[in-house]
Each structure stands twice: as structure tokens, then as C-alpha cells.
Amino acid sequence: MSMSSKEIRQKFLDYFESKGHLILPSAPLVPQNDPSLLWINAGMAPFKPYFNGRATPPKTRIVTSQKCIRTNDIENVGKTDRHHTFFEMLGNFSFGDYFKEEAIEWAYNFLVEEMEFEKDRIWISIYKDDDEAFEIWKEKIGIPSERIVRMGKDENFWQIGTGPCGPCSEIHYDLGAEFGCSDNCEFGCDCDRYREVWNLVFTQYDYTEEGKYDPLPNKNIDTGMGLERLASIIQQVDSNFETDLFMPIIEFVSQHTEYDYQSSEEVKSAYRVIADHIRSVTLAIGDGVLPSNEGRGYIIRRVLRRAVRYAQKLDLELPFLYRIVPVVVDIMGGEYTEIVEKEDQIKKAIKSEEIKFQETLDQGMEILDELIDELEQEGKEIIPGQDVFTLYDTYGFPKELTEEIAKENGYEIDVEGFEEAMEEQRARARAAQKDHDWSSAEIELFKEIRSEIDTPKFVGYTKPECETEVVKIIKDNELVDNLSAGEEGQVILTQTPFYAESGGQIGDKGALLNDDITVTVVDTQEKAELISHQIVIEAGELSVGDKLTAKIQTDQRLHIRRNHTATHLLHQTLKDVLGEHVDQSGSLVTPNRLRFDFTHFEAVSDKELEEIEDQVNKVIRRNLNVEVLETTLEEAEEMGAAALFNEKYEDEVRVIGIGDYSLELCGGTHVDATGEISLFKISSEGGIAAGIRRIEAVTGKEALNYINQQENILKQAASALKTTPDELVDRIDKLQSKIKDLEEEVTKFKNKLADSQADEVVSDLEEINGINVILEKVEGLDAEGLRTMGDNIKADLDSGIIILASNLGEKVLFVSLVTDDLVEKGYNAGQIIGEVARVAGGGGGGRPDMAQAGGSQPNKLDAALEKARELIAAE
Known part of the structure; x- marks a missing residue:
């Protein structure tokens, strides 16, 4: 039979609801109050508090279809039939309710009765010592012993550190010899013949610090089955990507590119990357994660930029990926309504990111290509870490993207060098952050104080002042007994109305007073969970044990x-x-x-x-x-x-x-x-x-x-333009129109100047290496005038290279043009002008036939033009 993915998902939920399970909606991809996870990456992840006993589930039997993201194997996405960054995990869970017998029976019956799996194609793997699971599969379910395979701890035992753990049993489906790597392919082979479908985890032990596996008083069931993989079997297609979860995306992309999906493995891979990644990005943004340079946002940026690169391989006109969002919404919006509600926001976010990346991608790729060319000439195979960091920091290239492109070309990256450069950047950032740059010695001192005294009481929510007593005085990172007039330090009080800087709110200022002492509080900070008052003694002497009135600045x-x-x-x-x-x-x-x-x-x-x-x-x-x-x-x-x-x-x-x-x-x-x-x-x-x-x-x-x-x-702007505030906008419009007219006149004048100078320059033509070359300095032409002059000269040359330089006093502009016949012979205006401009303290580039650049050292203009002669002569 063939079912849609929507029907498969719903049949799964309905089946387990009939077995007494509560259907819960998918949790957001961003874990709630679980700092140990970057993403929800498995069906059980949202239920960790139920498994470890910290919380009580709404019901002891639960079933879900859970959104998941995993990017640890992102380089394999597109290359294989079953790797994904986003997937849906179907799972049924028992929290101290049913155990192995029910979990196995229901899983088998669902696949055979609801999904119509052929019984004699089902294979089972179990943990090698799990005789109980073996007996259930063999005696109760009727799987022949030769199709029940015992495996070791790595394959069939679920455990992460200490705590709840247990054996697992995996259900596999034999797709037939046509999916195998050979006629003699056997169960356990890495090929696609024996497709893993469902993992049943029997959480029955508590692994202790002493290395013991103590039986749990309440045993749990945690199962996981990928919807994409199940759909590929039910829909009888060659891979997950040919299911209805992906094909509408692939078909949409095919309408906008001349590359056919089946034309080559490289093209097929590009389609698959785009289809997979746009699902991840759409669902992640739907859950509030926007592309950025930190944390989850960095992962989404990396995934999206990888998709952009593969879109370029299909010659898709960018920005393009945002146009796929409605297709994803149509496929998945029925189950995950948040992407329906946020469709416009998701499209805007993706389009914005595409545009940003497109602006730098070509330039970054050019630099990376040059790096690889240099490595090839030098016989090296590793891209230096500093270069990888520059691509990341300056051009927005994720390290992983550089690494992937490098691998495609047979190179590696210096990961350690990259991390060192990143740490140097962090160190610079820390050094630049002067505020609250407390020394470790100071923090240790405050920790020591905290262990010695009762926690001071903050009363400032309701009281602007209170009576208090000095507990500790700190000066120059040392405890002292007193401070005299004119001295500065820090003080800790028994109670205080002063709010310590936190949550973006700055610390309070105010005073500490009694009949003999006047102290100004210039700031209040929290250090090692203690409220530290930064003080200046205005009059008297402040000593430990003094009783004072603490008053905040109420206006502030x-x-x-x-x-x-x-x-x-x-x-x-x-x-x-x-x-x-x-x-x-x-x-x-x-x-x-x-x-x-x-x-x-x-x-x-x-x-x-x-x-x-x-x-x-x-x-x-x-x-x-x-x-x-x-x-x-x-x-x-x-x-x-x-x-x-x-x-x-x-x-x-x-x-x-x-x-x-x-x-x-x-x-x-x-x-x-x-x-x-x-x-x-x-x-x-x-x-x-x-x-x-x-x-x-x-x-x-x-x-x-x-x-x-x-x-x-x-009012001042209106007065300067001799008008009223009400008529200011109209006055500005008229002035801008007048300025535009004047600029057009100036442009006409510059073009005439460029025309007249062009005639003079042509007469200075020289021959280098058998090529007509014009190297000329001109005065006062801006970039547009310089290009116009170059075009005029080129129109009069049948064959040649033109390099013009305009001295503008504080800077110099360059333009380079190469006729088509010389471009075909390998001369490149962009490469020439880049090296020429570097001599004059600048840089630039462009197309092989026309390029422009700038420099900051006009005094080196002659040397720059001489460099041009050398480059042309060396070709």
C-alpha cells in the first residue's frame, strides 16, 4: 500500500492513542530549561524530567511526533539517502507503566497491521544479554531465531554517563537484494538493504558512580522511529528524498533550473541539500531562532549558507531559497501550525540572510580559490587557521563551510590555528570590555567573604533607605578595618536598599551617613552573590561595625x-x-x-x-x-x-x-x-x-x-535654508533637484574632459611583450570619469591593455581594461589591477575585461604603473 506522510504520522498517533497513550504536540526545537542541549534532537529529549523523576508526566503513556535537528553529520547530507539535519521522530513512551512485552508487541503489530510490512522481511537486533527480549520476539511474536541478531553494547545498549539506561531492540526491514551491495549481502552490512526502522529502548537500570547497573524500581519505555525513513519504505521509493516530504520541494526547484534532478550524482546532491536544509531553517525560524553568529543562530546560518552555495551550483538566481518556504508550509504546516502563522516572517528572514551572504560569497570564494591555488603551487595540503579565521570574521564564511569546500578540493584546514585566532579575538574583546573587569583575586576574596558572613539583606524594592551596619571593608583588593576621608574602597553591609547592577539595570548611587561620617556610594555591583558598594569617604572615618543610614538617590x-x-x-x-x-x-x-x-x-x-x-x-x-x-x-x-x-x-x-x-x-x-x-x-x-x-x-x-x-x-535647519519648519521638506526637495541638475552638468564636463584627454593618451601607446599598452596618469578624474576615459580609449584600440591612474591628492584611483582577444590569451584586468593597487597601498579587482581599484599612497603611483609593466612583460 502507499500512504502519504500525513497519513502515516496520523496512523501512528491514532494507534497508540487507542492503546491508552496521550497525544502531545511536538515540543519546540529550542529546549526549554535544558542548558545541556542546543536542540531537541530526539523524541525523548523533552521528557527528560519525566525519565529522571524530577517531574510528573501528565499521563504515564505518551505518544508524539517530535521535530528534531541534528547537524553533527551535515557533511553527509545530500550524499546519502538517509542523512538529514531536520527530521521527525515518531515515539511512544511509558513512564513506569508498561514495559518490554507491550512495547515489542505494539511496535510489531503497528508495522504489520497498520503499515502492512511483510512479516518475513522483518529482522530484529537485540542486546547480546537480553534474553527476555529474545524470548518475546521469538515465542510471543514468532520471529524466527535466525532473524533475531544479538549485538554488543555499542549497537544495542542505550547509556549516557551515570543514571537511567538499558538495552534496546531495533526493528529492521529487508528491502530486497536490489538495495544491497552484492548478492551475498547479509544483515549488519552498511548498505541500504536492511533498513533500520524503529528503536525500542528498555530503560531498566540505574548506572551508578561505582559502575554498577542497579535495577530501576520504575522501568520506562522510550522508542524512536524516523518518519522520513518509514515513509520511504511505505511509499516504495529509493530514498527518503523521493518521499512526499521532499519531492514537492525538489519539483519546485526543478522548475527554476536547467539541471535535471537525475542528471548526475552531483546535481542530485545539490537538490537534496537544498530540500533538507530549507526544512531545517523554516522550522527553526518558526520556533524563534534567527540566523546569527552565536549558538543556535550560528547553526541555522551555517545550514542556510550551505544551501545557498548548493543553489549556486544549480545556477539558481539568488535570493531564491525564501521562495521555497510556502512549499514547506504546504507539506508540514498541518502538523506544525507555527510555520503557517509565521510564514511571512520566515520568508523575510531567509531572504534577508540570502542577500547578506550573496554580497560576500563571491568575494570569499575568490579568496578561497586563490588560497587553494597557492597551496597547490607550494605543494601544501592544509589551509592555515588564520586564513580560515579571516574568511569567517571578514567574509562571514562559517569554518565548517570552508572545511567542506576544502575537502571537495582535496585539502584540510588547520582547526587548531583557527581556534587560536578565535581565542585571540575573544581576548581582545575581553580586554576592550573595561566595565566590571574584576580580577580573579578579587572574585576569590568575595567568595571567601561570602563563606564567612550571613547573606546581606536587600530591602530596596520597598525602602529607599534603611539602618545598617558595616560588615566588611575592602581597599585595593584587601580587607581593611577602616577608611579615612578621601579614601576609596568597597563596603558590604548587613542590609541595603542599594540595587546592584543586574539584568541591564545599572547600580544605585547614594550615601551612607551618621553624625560623624559621610560616605558617597558611587556605584553598586554584585560580586560572588554579595552586594558591593563602591564608596568614597567624604568626611570622618569609616570602620567595620559602624552603624549608619543607607540612602539611595531617589531621583535616579x-x-x-x-x-x-x-x-x-x-x-x-x-x-x-x-x-x-x-x-x-x-x-x-x-x-x-x-x-x-x-x-x-x-x-x-x-x-x-x-x-x-x-x-x-x-x-x-x-x-x-x-x-x-x-x-x-x-x-x-x-x-x-x-x-x-x-x-x-x-x-x-x-x-x-x-x-x-x-x-x-x-x-x-x-x-x-x-x-x-x-x-x-x-x-x-x-x-x-x-x-x-x-x-x-x-x-x-x-x-x-x-x-x-x-x-x-x-527650526535651525529651516532658518539656514531661509524657510519655515512647515515648508522645510519642500525647500530641501527643490535644492536636491537643483543639485542633481548641477551634478549632471559636472558629469557632462568630466566626460568632455575624458574625451579630450583620451585623444592625447592614445598617442602615448607603448608596446610590451608584443602587446599594445597604455599606462597613463591623469589629474582630477573621479571613478566614473576614469571609466569613461578608459572606454573611449578601448573603443579606438583593436587590441591592447589600458591602465589609467587618477591622482586625487589624498588618494589614487585605478582602472584597467583588456580587449577580448587578450582576455582569451589569459590576461586578466582584475588580477593586474589588484597587484598594481597594492603597490600604492590599496586594493581592488573586477572582471577579466574591466576592473577598478583604489590606493592611499599617491606618491607611489609611478611605482604602481611600473609594476603593471612588469606584470604584462612577465605573461
């Missing part, structure tokens, strides 16, 4: 509270206006302004910024109450409170709720009602990294000051 705190609450409103509004893919990636809250970094794939338009600003101000005017709730992390998640994926939270957390509008985990200080913010004004929006945007804004009085400043600038 008020402005900080306004800005911090405004960041929460902004975060939610960005999701509402731009899409749920928006996530916070950084923030800064000071008294004067706020800064909010977020994931987004393109610049925010003026219209969107206006809508964002308007919506935040509407919420401010609603004067919503801001409520603080202290609860458990689990309860906060159930409430739907927003959290940062990379943030580590304690079991007890603080939730900030703003009316019915926003709910976030946050330890910062906030206003009591949104009306206190008064006014919100965006001052700037821009990109700070690939896939990361930044909005800066002001609130309250600072917002009013900003508007007044902009108004004054507008």
Missing part, C-alpha cells in the same frame, strides 16, 4: 524605574508589531535612557517604529498597575511569564506583571503604574550584529527634552 531610582518598566512594555510591543520571533538579547537601563537589543532579521521600518512608539504610549496612558509576584520558576512558566533562554534562574523567581499586557521574569525595580512613565520616545534604531537590532529610547522628562532638541534642530 525613579528615572531608572520608569525606563525599566518601559523596556518591558517595549519588549511586548515588539512581539506584537514585528512578530513572536522577537526575543530580548540585551538591555541597558540608566536614569537618562534605555537601550533594548532584540532578535530581528531586518531594519525596523519608519512605519513600524511609529506603530511601536504609539502602542507603548497607549499602554502608558492606560495607567496599568504593575504587580510583583514572587513564585517558583515552574509556576512562573505555567503563568506564561517571558524568560530569557540563556539566563539561569533560581527555583524562586520574581515576576513583573503589567496589567493584562506584559508578564516577565525580572529582578529589577519598576514603577507602580505605567502612567508614571509619562511619555516614551524612540531616539534611534539600528543593527548591532547579524540578526540583532537595537532600539534606544527616553521617557518622562528626558523624552520631552529630546522632542524639544529635535524641534530646535528643525
Whole structure:
């Protein structure tokens, strides 16, 4: 029989629902509160808390079709019939309920009764010592003993470190001799004849630190079956890529390229890479992961850029991959509705990334080709790590992409050298980060203090001042008993209203006072979980044990509270206006302004910024109450409170709720009602990294000051142009039109100048190596004029090479042209001009028949032209 992948998936879920299983939707690809995983990579991954007993499942029997991403074998994707970066894993799970007998019986019956597998084609592998599984398969199911193969721990025992583990049994299907590597192919061969279909894991032991396998009191079942592989068997096709999960994509691509899918293995591989990778990227972006240079975003960027490279191999007109998204949505949107809801966002994100990569891919490939040519000439086989790093850092080439291209050409990369260059970059970044660059000795000191004293109490959420006592004083990284007037240091108190910098909110300032002592607190930081007050002694002498009043600067705190609450409103509004893919990636809250970094794939338009600003101000005017709730992390998640994926939270957390509008985990200080913010004004929006945007804004009085400043600038601009602010735009339009007319006149003049000079230059023609060559310096021509002059000269030459240089005072411009007959003989304008420009402290390139370049050292212009003579003579 033949079934669609949708029918196969649904039959699986329905079958196990009939056996008492709860059908759960697929978990997102991004693991929730599991820092050990980059992606959900197996059906059981979302259920780890149920397997290890940390949480109680909603039911002891569960069945899912789970989205998964694995990229550890990405170089094999496209080359084999069954490697994928994205796949769906069908799985049924038992948490202390049924065990081997039911798991085996149901798996067998599903394949035979629902999928109509032929019984005599089914082969079984089991762990070598699992006699119980052998007896079930042989006696209860009726599989002949010769088709039950015992295998070792590597093949049929599931274990990762200490903890729950157990033997597994794999179901294989014999596809027939035509799929084998020979007529004598036997079970266990790496070829495709005996296709692994389903893995049943029997979690029955607890592996201890002492190396013992103790029986678990509650045994679990974890199974996994790839939908793609099952569909290839049911649909009777040669590979996973010929199933209905991939073929609509392949057929769509085939409509836009002249290369037929079956024309060659290389072409087939390109089709498959594109089909696989676009599924991964679509589903990942649908779950909120945008291409970037960090973490999951880097993986998605790498996958997408690999697909772009293979699209180029099919001569597809880029950007192209984003056009495949609707096809993926049509195939998978019924099961994974998030990609239906976010289809437009996914297309925009992919298109944006394609355009960015396309801008640098050709240049990077040219550099890589040159590197490989140099290695070939030198007889070397390893691309230096520094070169790999330059391609990554400057041209956006993932290390893995360089490595893959190198392998295709028979070369390797210096991975260790690349990592060293990466570490040097990180070191430079750390050195440049002056803020909070605490020494290890200082941190160790604070850890020691923390072990000796009770944890100081923070009372600043509700009190702007409190009575306190000095516990420790630190000066120059050493504990001291006192500080005198004029000295600086750090102090730890028994309790404090001072908020230590955290979550983007800067630390409080203020004072420590009593009748004899005046101390200014210039900053507050958290070090080793202690609140450190950075202080200056204004009067008196401060000693350990002194009792004082600690007072924060209430005006500063008020402005900080306004800005911090405004960041929460902004975060939610960005999701509402731009899409749920928006996530916070950084923030800064000071008294004067706020800064909010977020994931987004393109610049925010003026219209969107206006809508964002308007919506935040509407919420401010609603004067919503801001409520603080202290609860458990689990309860906060159930409430739907927003959290940062990379943030580590304690079991007890603080939730900030703003009316019915926003709910976030946050330890910062906030206003009591949104009306206190008064006014919100965006001052700037821009990109700070690939896939990361930044909005800066002001609130309250600072917002009013900003508007007044902009108004004054507008008045000054109007006055300078002798008009009114209302008529300023019209005045600018007229001036721009006039400037355009003048520029056209200047261009005409330059072209006439270029024409007249061209006639003079032709008379200076010289012959080098039997070739007509013109090497000439001209004065005052810009790039366009220089090209025009070169074209005019070339039109008068039947055969020749032209190199012109224009001295512009602080810089020099070059243009090189080669007639078609000489291009055919191997002369290349781009290569010539690149070396010529380097002599003058610059660089450039272009096509074989025309190229241009620039230099920063006009005094070396003569030497540069002499270099041109040498290059032409050496050909």
C-alpha cells in the first residue's frame, strides 16, 4: 500500500492513542530549561524530567511526533539517502507503566497491521544479554531465531554517563537484494538493504558512580522511529528524498533550473541539500531562532549558507531559497501550525540572510580559490587557521563551510590555528570590555567573604533607605578595618536598599551617613552573590561595625524605574508589531535612557517604529498597575511569564506583571503604574550584529527634552535654508533637484574632459611583450570619469591593455581594461589591477575585461604603473 506522510504520522498517533497513550504536540526545537542541549534532537529529549523523576508526566503513556535537528553529520547530507539535519521522530513512551512485552508487541503489530510490512522481511537486533527480549520476539511474536541478531553494547545498549539506561531492540526491514551491495549481502552490512526502522529502548537500570547497573524500581519505555525513513519504505521509493516530504520541494526547484534532478550524482546532491536544509531553517525560524553568529543562530546560518552555495551550483538566481518556504508550509504546516502563522516572517528572514551572504560569497570564494591555488603551487595540503579565521570574521564564511569546500578540493584546514585566532579575538574583546573587569583575586576574596558572613539583606524594592551596619571593608583588593576621608574602597553591609547592577539595570548611587561620617556610594555591583558598594569617604572615618543610614538617590531610582518598566512594555510591543520571533538579547537601563537589543532579521521600518512608539504610549496612558509576584520558576512558566533562554534562574523567581499586557521574569525595580512613565520616545534604531537590532529610547522628562532638541534642530535647519519648519521638506526637495541638475552638468564636463584627454593618451601607446599598452596618469578624474576615459580609449584600440591612474591628492584611483582577444590569451584586468593597487597601498579587482581599484599612497603611483609593466612583460 502507499500512504502519504500525513497519513502515516496520523496512523501512528491514532494507534497508540487507542492503546491508552496521550497525544502531545511536538515540543519546540529550542529546549526549554535544558542548558545541556542546543536542540531537541530526539523524541525523548523533552521528557527528560519525566525519565529522571524530577517531574510528573501528565499521563504515564505518551505518544508524539517530535521535530528534531541534528547537524553533527551535515557533511553527509545530500550524499546519502538517509542523512538529514531536520527530521521527525515518531515515539511512544511509558513512564513506569508498561514495559518490554507491550512495547515489542505494539511496535510489531503497528508495522504489520497498520503499515502492512511483510512479516518475513522483518529482522530484529537485540542486546547480546537480553534474553527476555529474545524470548518475546521469538515465542510471543514468532520471529524466527535466525532473524533475531544479538549485538554488543555499542549497537544495542542505550547509556549516557551515570543514571537511567538499558538495552534496546531495533526493528529492521529487508528491502530486497536490489538495495544491497552484492548478492551475498547479509544483515549488519552498511548498505541500504536492511533498513533500520524503529528503536525500542528498555530503560531498566540505574548506572551508578561505582559502575554498577542497579535495577530501576520504575522501568520506562522510550522508542524512536524516523518518519522520513518509514515513509520511504511505505511509499516504495529509493530514498527518503523521493518521499512526499521532499519531492514537492525538489519539483519546485526543478522548475527554476536547467539541471535535471537525475542528471548526475552531483546535481542530485545539490537538490537534496537544498530540500533538507530549507526544512531545517523554516522550522527553526518558526520556533524563534534567527540566523546569527552565536549558538543556535550560528547553526541555522551555517545550514542556510550551505544551501545557498548548493543553489549556486544549480545556477539558481539568488535570493531564491525564501521562495521555497510556502512549499514547506504546504507539506508540514498541518502538523506544525507555527510555520503557517509565521510564514511571512520566515520568508523575510531567509531572504534577508540570502542577500547578506550573496554580497560576500563571491568575494570569499575568490579568496578561497586563490588560497587553494597557492597551496597547490607550494605543494601544501592544509589551509592555515588564520586564513580560515579571516574568511569567517571578514567574509562571514562559517569554518565548517570552508572545511567542506576544502575537502571537495582535496585539502584540510588547520582547526587548531583557527581556534587560536578565535581565542585571540575573544581576548581582545575581553580586554576592550573595561566595565566590571574584576580580577580573579578579587572574585576569590568575595567568595571567601561570602563563606564567612550571613547573606546581606536587600530591602530596596520597598525602602529607599534603611539602618545598617558595616560588615566588611575592602581597599585595593584587601580587607581593611577602616577608611579615612578621601579614601576609596568597597563596603558590604548587613542590609541595603542599594540595587546592584543586574539584568541591564545599572547600580544605585547614594550615601551612607551618621553624625560623624559621610560616605558617597558611587556605584553598586554584585560580586560572588554579595552586594558591593563602591564608596568614597567624604568626611570622618569609616570602620567595620559602624552603624549608619543607607540612602539611595531617589531621583535616579525613579528615572531608572520608569525606563525599566518601559523596556518591558517595549519588549511586548515588539512581539506584537514585528512578530513572536522577537526575543530580548540585551538591555541597558540608566536614569537618562534605555537601550533594548532584540532578535530581528531586518531594519525596523519608519512605519513600524511609529506603530511601536504609539502602542507603548497607549499602554502608558492606560495607567496599568504593575504587580510583583514572587513564585517558583515552574509556576512562573505555567503563568506564561517571558524568560530569557540563556539566563539561569533560581527555583524562586520574581515576576513583573503589567496589567493584562506584559508578564516577565525580572529582578529589577519598576514603577507602580505605567502612567508614571509619562511619555516614551524612540531616539534611534539600528543593527548591532547579524540578526540583532537595537532600539534606544527616553521617557518622562528626558523624552520631552529630546522632542524639544529635535524641534530646535528643525527650526535651525529651516532658518539656514531661509524657510519655515512647515515648508522645510519642500525647500530641501527643490535644492536636491537643483543639485542633481548641477551634478549632471559636472558629469557632462568630466566626460568632455575624458574625451579630450583620451585623444592625447592614445598617442602615448607603448608596446610590451608584443602587446599594445597604455599606462597613463591623469589629474582630477573621479571613478566614473576614469571609466569613461578608459572606454573611449578601448573603443579606438583593436587590441591592447589600458591602465589609467587618477591622482586625487589624498588618494589614487585605478582602472584597467583588456580587449577580448587578450582576455582569451589569459590576461586578466582584475588580477593586474589588484597587484598594481597594492603597490600604492590599496586594493581592488573586477572582471577579466574591466576592473577598478583604489590606493592611499599617491606618491607611489609611478611605482604602481611600473609594476603593471612588469606584470604584462612577465605573461
